[in-house]
Amino acid sequence: MNSKEPDQQPNDPASLDQTYLWRPFTQMQDWMQVRPVVIASGSGATLVDDQGREYLDCNASIWTNLHGHKRRELDAALKNQIDQISHSSPLGLSNIPAPLLAQKLADSTQNDSVDNRVEGPELKKVFFSDDGSTAMEVALKLSFEATRRRYGKAKPSFISVKNAYHGDTIGAVSAGKVDLFHQSFGPMLFPTETVMSPYCYRCPFNQGTPERTDARLWRRCHWECVSEVESRFDEEKRNNIRTGAAGNDDDGPNSFSTFIVEPIMQGAAGMIAQPEGWLQRVIQIVRDYGAQWIADEVMTGFGRTGPLFAFQKGGVRPDFLALAKGLTGGYLPMAATLTTEEVFEEFLGSYEDFKTFFHGHSYTANQLGAAVGLKSFELLETTHNESHRTKIAGWIREGLRPLWNLPVVGDIRQEGTVVGIELVKDWKTREPFPLEAQAGIRVCNRLKELGVLTRPIGSVLVFMTPYCISEEETRKALEKYAQAIQSELM
Ligand SMILES: Cc1ncc(COP(=O)(O)O)c(C=O)c1O
Numbered sequence: 001m002n003s004k005e006p007d008q009q010p011n012d013p014a015s016l017d018q019t020y021l022w023r024p025f026t027q028m029q030d031w032m033q034v035r036p037v038v039i040a041s042g043s044g045a046t047l048v049d050d051q052g053r054e055y056l057d058c059n060a061s062i063w064t065n066l067h068g069h070k071r072r073e074l075d076a077a078l079k080n081q082i083d084q085i086s087h088s089s090p091l092g093l094s095n096i097p098a099p100l101l102a103q104k105l106a107d108s109t110q111n112d113s114v115d116n117r118v119e120g121p122e123l124k125k126v127f128f129s130d131d132g133s134t135a136m137e138v139a140l141k142l143s144f145e146a147t148r149r150r151y152g153k154a155k156p157s158f159i160s161v162k163n164a165y166h167g168d169t170i171g172a173v174s175a176g177k178v179d180l181f182h183q184s185f186g187p188m189l190f191p192t193e194t195v196m197s198p199y200c201y202r203c204p205f206n207q208g209t210p211e212r213t214d215a216r217l218w219r220r221c222h223w224e225c226v227s228e229v230e231s232r233f234d235e236e237k238r239n240n241i242r243t244g245a246a247g248n249d250d251d252g253p254n255s256f257s258t259f260i261v262e263p264i265m266q267g268a269a270g271m272i273a274q275p276e277g278w279l280q281r282v283i284q285i286v287r288d289y290g291a292q293w294i295a296d297e298v299m300t301g302f303g304r305t306g307p308l309f310a311f312q313k314g315g316v317r318p319d320f321l322a323l324a325k326g327l328t329g330g331y332l333p334m335a336a337t338l339t340t341e342e343v344f345e346e347f348l349g350s351y352e353d354f355k356t357f358f359h360g361h362s363y364t365a366n367q368l369g370a371a372v373g374l375k376s377f378e379l380l381e382t383t384h385n386e387s388h389r390t391k392i393a394g395w396i397r398e399g400l401r402p403l404w405n406l407p408v409v410g411d412i413r414q415e416g417t418v419v420g421i422e423l424v425k426d427w428k429t430r431e432p433f434p435l436e437a438q439a440g441i442r443v444c445n446r447l448k449e450l451g452v453l454t455r456p457i458g459s460v461l462v463f464m465t466p467y468c469i470s471e472e473e474t475r476k477a478l479e480k481y482a483q484a485i486q487s488e489l490m
Helices: 011-018 072-085 097-109 132-151 170-175 179-188 224-243 280-290 310-314 341-343 367-381 386-405 439-449 471-487
Strands: 039-043 046-049 055-059 127-131 160-163 194-196 256-261 292-295 320-323 335-339 408-413 418-426 460-463
Touching: 011 046, 072 127, 072 292, 072 439, 097 335, 127 132, 127 341, 132 170, 132 194, 132 256, 132 280, 132 292, 132 335, 132 341, 160 170, 160 224, 170 179, 179 460, 194 224, 194 310, 224 280, 256 280, 280 310, 386 408, 386 418, 418 471, 439 460, 439 471, 460 471
Parallel strands: 160 194, 160 256, 256 292, 292 320
Antiparallel strands: 039 046, 046 055, 127 335, 320 335, 408 418, 418 460
């Protein structure tokens, strides 16, 4: 089926798109029915389509864009780098901007946050790749192999959190816990274990009665989500002792080898924000059992939750840190996995020992990405620093207030400049909209008509803009969220 409309030209990009392109995470049968929005340009927080219509980018171009589109400083950094060279092989050659960016990344992970001292190992080594999935794939492989080498474990094991999304490569899907994706690819995946998500709004242990505020504030529980982590680790340890897979406590992990989580907020899971203290408690358990942790900060990194990295907000530093999306301010595909000197040393040896990390990508440490990434860092430390981001978070909190009056708004979860708005049939009962009601999609379609672009996660609306957004733009955008919810669902 093709949706050629009468006035479409043979080279109309929308028509070419529908004829030739296969879009990610998209039911193409639906995609081919309606002329898509074709983005032709952008400036600041605004995107402009090929018909000249303007939209506010309330999904930060799939959570990548930090400083706005066509940002003068980033454009200049990119152009300057192009005048030197765009790309050379990462194999056997170094370049100028990538080591500088690596140093910046490593140094910046050492900082405490404004509010917290951060405990944990030093992250000194940076492995560049291309996107969030590859950053996670690298973390998984490094963690697996380093554990095997250091402790002689035959098969290090992983545990991650229900609903987690860590990317689409086979390793990342194995670590992920989205049932829908597992159904298709289950037989291709390696086994990993799961603990419950700290999803207060829908937690079976939450005995509280819904109030018109974030469920984390009205929850009544006994931290059963943390106890479950403890008992899963304990159970695995007892299994390992029984089968002889566990060594002495001094021999490293005697339970799961690696815990994987997005600190502070699980993004694609539905913007599930962790109750304060969850991360610290859970990481303490992970450490007590000698396990490592991989922090997936593909979404939360680069100031999204407040401090530069979400682990700083939680006060606990990981052994592996996966970064992508915002690394280049939303300009170019580039990712990084950071880890410790100790992990790095497991891969050192003479050539014929073959201890090399046999993994890599052609565009690793790309100069254009690195040059823009460095400039983006500068903006994160100046114009869009933590206090500016705190100011935006305040505007957002204020703009969200009226949404609590809508009976179909069940929960609003905000961490810094990231928001998830969960839509329900009735806030008092928390009854969800049935899948076929397509509540999130309908509201987002209405928002598009109102000049606001975002993408739902099921019945959760996302609000995440570039940091260049103004107070006025924030207020108006959130008014439109309320308007779209009312007109579609009430
Ligand atoms: C937390 C998290 N990890 C990994 C990924 C995968 O990143 P990418 O789409 O760049 O491969 C995503 C993407 O949304 C993500 O949100």
